[in-house]
Amino acid sequence: MKKLNIGIVGLGRLGKEYAKNLTYLVPNANLIAACSIRKEELDYVKETYNVPNLYTSYDQMLDQQKDMDAVVIVTSTDQHADAIIKALEAGYHVFCEKPLALNIEDCLRVEKITARHPDRITMLGFVRRFDSSYAEAKIKINEGLVGTPYLLRSQTIDKDTFAPFQIEFCTTGGGIFHDYNVHDIDLAHWYLGSRIEKVWALGGAYRFPEFGLAGDADNTAAMCELQNGTMAVLLASRISSFGHNTCTEIFATEGNLKIGDPPVKNMLQISDKHGIRREGMETFFDRFQHAFLIQIQSFVDHVLENKQPELTMHNATNATLVATALTKSFKEKKPVTIADLIS
Amino acid sequence: MKKLNIGIVGLGRLGKEYAKNLTYLVPNANLIAACSIRKEELDYVKETYNVPNLYTSYDQMLDQQKDMDAVVIVTSTDQHADAIIKALEAGYHVFCEKPLALNIEDCLRVEKITARHPDRITMLGFVRRFDSSYAEAKIKINEGLVGTPYLLRSQTIDKDTFAPFQIEFCTTGGGIFHDYNVHDIDLAHWYLGSRIEKVWALGGAYRFPEFGLAGDADNTAAMCELQNGTMAVLLASRISSFGHNTCTEIFATEGNLKIGDPPVKNMLQISDKHGIRREGMETFFDRFQHAFLIQIQSFVDHVLENKQPELTMHNATNATLVATALTKSFKEKKPVTIADLIS
Amino acid sequence: MKKLNIGIVGLGRLGKEYAKNLTYLVPNANLIAACSIRKEELDYVKETYNVPNLYTSYDQMLDQQKDMDAVVIVTSTDQHADAIIKALEAGYHVFCEKPLALNIEDCLRVEKITARHPDRITMLGFVRRFDSSYAEAKIKINEGLVGTPYLLRSQTIDKDTFAPFQIEFCTTGGGIFHDYNVHDIDLAHWYLGSRIEKVWALGGAYRFPEFGLAGDADNTAAMCELQNGTMAVLLASRISSFGHNTCTEIFATEGNLKIGDPPVKNMLQISDKHGIRREGMETFFDRFQHAFLIQIQSFVDHVLENKQPELTMHNATNATLVATALTKSFKEKKPVTIADLIS
């Protein structure tokens, strides 16, 4: 079996999961190198996954690890663009976690460099596209089962227990629209077959005033108009009391598809004095753990088959554009047209 | 509009509901008389429903209320047979709550008298047949939607809060098989198109030892073989912690019909620290309130249209026969064949 | 029992249901008069409900029916305001179907006259408040079960089979925002404890171009900001392929309440080659039939107890204001502030 030699950069919570997947669960991948500025993270992957080559400098890894075929980037979002560009220019295939960047300039820089390296496979990780239920919905739409979609309602909602921990993450993550709704934006583009062109966002710090002080929100609602006349309604929340609750509903002319509702943890129903009930999932990772694996497997397969993924850097730029517009709309308390951002 | 003049006997909890339905909700009925040995119950229906003629003697009502067309019997079960026979012999149409009787002799007495009065409409109240979901399941089966049914799983489960109150009712109600499973037995006969011929019942007083001391159970399970080779599994329980839980599942060669699950109170879903949940129904009456109305309306219509109901006294006898066999099987701890009860 | 003598005006589909409820199902009501310009509708209620006094002129009914206590108005919406005003000035209590009117001037006229007749009970029919699940949600909120609500998502969705029939109704009904979303608007005000002050509406004729030609839409989405900083997202659709689908979700700081989902017809689950499935409801009337009864019963009780309902004419005005703003936003393709409508 042909195997892909991979180096990973970024070994936080999600980075460690990629390391685990690449070590054990992707048969045609070899995780041969890892990079982090945190010594304890390098120690962890050495001990746990036996990664042979460790780096504290990304440039050094790119330069010295000659047998490496591809780089997997799981750093903080503000470093995505530079990391992608450096990897491409050093000749590697690249997988990068979503979102592409927090501003349009970075996105366009990446697009430009990507265009210069058409023989390098470049993939951005919008993980929901790889979830079996989201993927099945796309298949049903393509088969014409429910007619033509005209409205998408999509929400990204995290459990409240994670909110306190995320307050300091507001800045590096770009706020709730870049961090949460960027997924829903990409789904709107994917399912509705068009691009969002006008948005209005509302929101507030309804439970944790700290998010307000940081210029962010713990809950938002946004409405979007797409170029083809379809519509999208996007919700985001950091304060669900019962669990992670990602849900997407697609309204189409001859039917309706709903994904992820109810957001239950497993197949156990409990009936007792609290009623007839199901327990919720703790985190987005409980919900999308399998999709993360399918996604990185897909990247490896695309490289080995020398095939670019369906989702392009330009798609990723568009998602960031809309997240930027939503952030601006929320802050300036008025509708924002995408075209005005790039003129 | 032609209206039916009705007298009611038995004014307990369920009797009062019949009185309300007949007074307000059945347009072509006049509740003109009521009978109870309890003075306070007569006072109640006089005040609440303005029933003009009140009796403490059933014989007197039958004898004196010359303008009465029909009698509705909601007494305790041990009085059903005599009450039906007296009414028929006095020339009235009869509706009687389920079950027909607690022993076969009473059933056969009623059948004999009924046969002598073919011009009198006689109806036994197996209320589930009138619930819209149960009725719809029968329609789907008749239409052939799911092929041929071969197995029925049916349960009658009450909330535990009503158990203490029912301990003294064990004797007059005939025990859990006559009181609870008689519905499920009738459904087995109705949906499977045959008669139960052999049964084995288990059970125990798992939570309220008092039911054991009274020779009854708070939970039972029974398996039944029908004459046409199909099967039925019947559960009964007095101790649900989350609400009334009547559920029936019909397994057929090309599909499956499930009625009543989950047994939710309304259309409100609550998601909070206890999970994603729905509240249960308190009582069988919350579940079947509308069916009770449809049922008594159906009786009135049948009389006014001079048409016998689908369910005959012989069907009711068969249900009591099986309940008797289940009781015997439970007490003697061995399978019982129905034929052995009537030989 | 003290009974209220009622006259009804408007005997279309919904008017007939009010007539039935008032005749049979509201014990303390007497339907003594009915008015319609359509002779065949008067014939119908005479034959079916035995209504003794029939009028083709509303003025005449108000003038001549001296024993009448209250008027129930179920006319087309454009006649609501005048009908209410005339009834109040003639000294009657008034119940009127929603919405109050299609423009603000009519609403304010009614408010002014209502204020002059504080001894007359005046009630507007926002029926969802009387549905047991919606009412239970309000109780849970008042009890503090889920903390403070900050976002309401609410939709009014009809089955596609009714769309063709409704095209000509666009004009008299005021369009989809006045006809459909006015319920959701009232719920937003009720549950969120504030008033909508700014809206943006999108929409289109995605399946029936005829609605577009009539200046209306078959689907809309709207986002609303309330005075207290909370948010509402409102959807409306005329083209559900599987049934009526009214659903409301309340996001609160410590929990979530969802009402009406899944919008199933009954308690029958069918499993066959099409999957595990439930049938949907045909019409809003299948969904709210019981609430319509509870609502008119409530009106009768309020009159007999001489108590004004919780929902005032001013609340009704506010709902019409927002529906007007949504219509304007949809037509002018930009956000609309409520204050700008009334200045």
Add this chain to the structure above:
Amino acid sequence: MKKLNIGIVGLGRLGKEYAKNLTYLVPNANLIAACSIRKEELDYVKETYNVPNLYTSYDQMLDQQKDMDAVVIVTSTDQHADAIIKALEAGYHVFCEKPLALNIEDCLRVEKITARHPDRITMLGFVRRFDSSYAEAKIKINEGLVGTPYLLRSQTIDKDTFAPFQIEFCTTGGGIFHDYNVHDIDLAHWYLGSRIEKVWALGGAYRFPEFGLAGDADNTAAMCELQNGTMAVLLASRISSFGHNTCTEIFATEGNLKIGDPPVKNMLQISDKHGIRREGMETFFDRFQHAFLIQIQSFVDHVLENKQPELTMHNATNATLVATALTKSFKEKKPVTIADLIS
């Protein structure tokens, strides 16, 4: 990391899955040998999983593969007992797919040999115990969440598309009770904390007469009494039209736990002209794929930690005993007491 060297015997559909899991998904396992009498199966695992040592003789593998620590047995059931015994006597740890055997003699032979090798880890694969929902139910019971269990209802139901293929498998698999209900039997023992002592089984070939001709059934129902007075109701079916449908319900004194219902394929809800629906799972493997992995991982961990699993060979014998009693009861059409089988 300490790793376990494993040889596998039996490379049918399920065997290949074990090979995949052991190759890729169990980090501390090395699949170093494989045995099958079918040349093409050996070719498959060599090519696909790069298994280095291949055998057509089980004895030879046991004899020659000196670096092997443990054997995983996925042969047909009639070979389980001998394969276990040989492996133990050759000094290997053993994992064997369920059921232990089709007759009691074989079970007792295994128990005897197992007792002689207490230092060898021996594990029987009752996979449901490793499913996260089944495991969570056990935890809830142990925590006392629902009080004391007194009734288990459990069913194993396969999709009808697999029935034709299984007709010839009837003999080697031991029939529907050994092949399907043996799981439910083990769950009854596990959750109810006791052993089944008396059974009555019914059944028939309701859709595929071929099963009847083979002395088997396509549907069965069975009722069981346990030594501690609790009850179990077991269903099995080969003819579900909508998908695999394994479901277990535990009735306890203060609550109810239901596992696996509804048996949906994923988190996609489709609403269209067929209603509001979810698609079902195709096979038991779609349902228990993850549990199979957890299970074999658990075996490897138990060996490396030198710890015997909770489920003993005696438990496995008890399950086979009950399956044998059910088969006898079904064939002889009468209740069977377990004690009578072993005296």
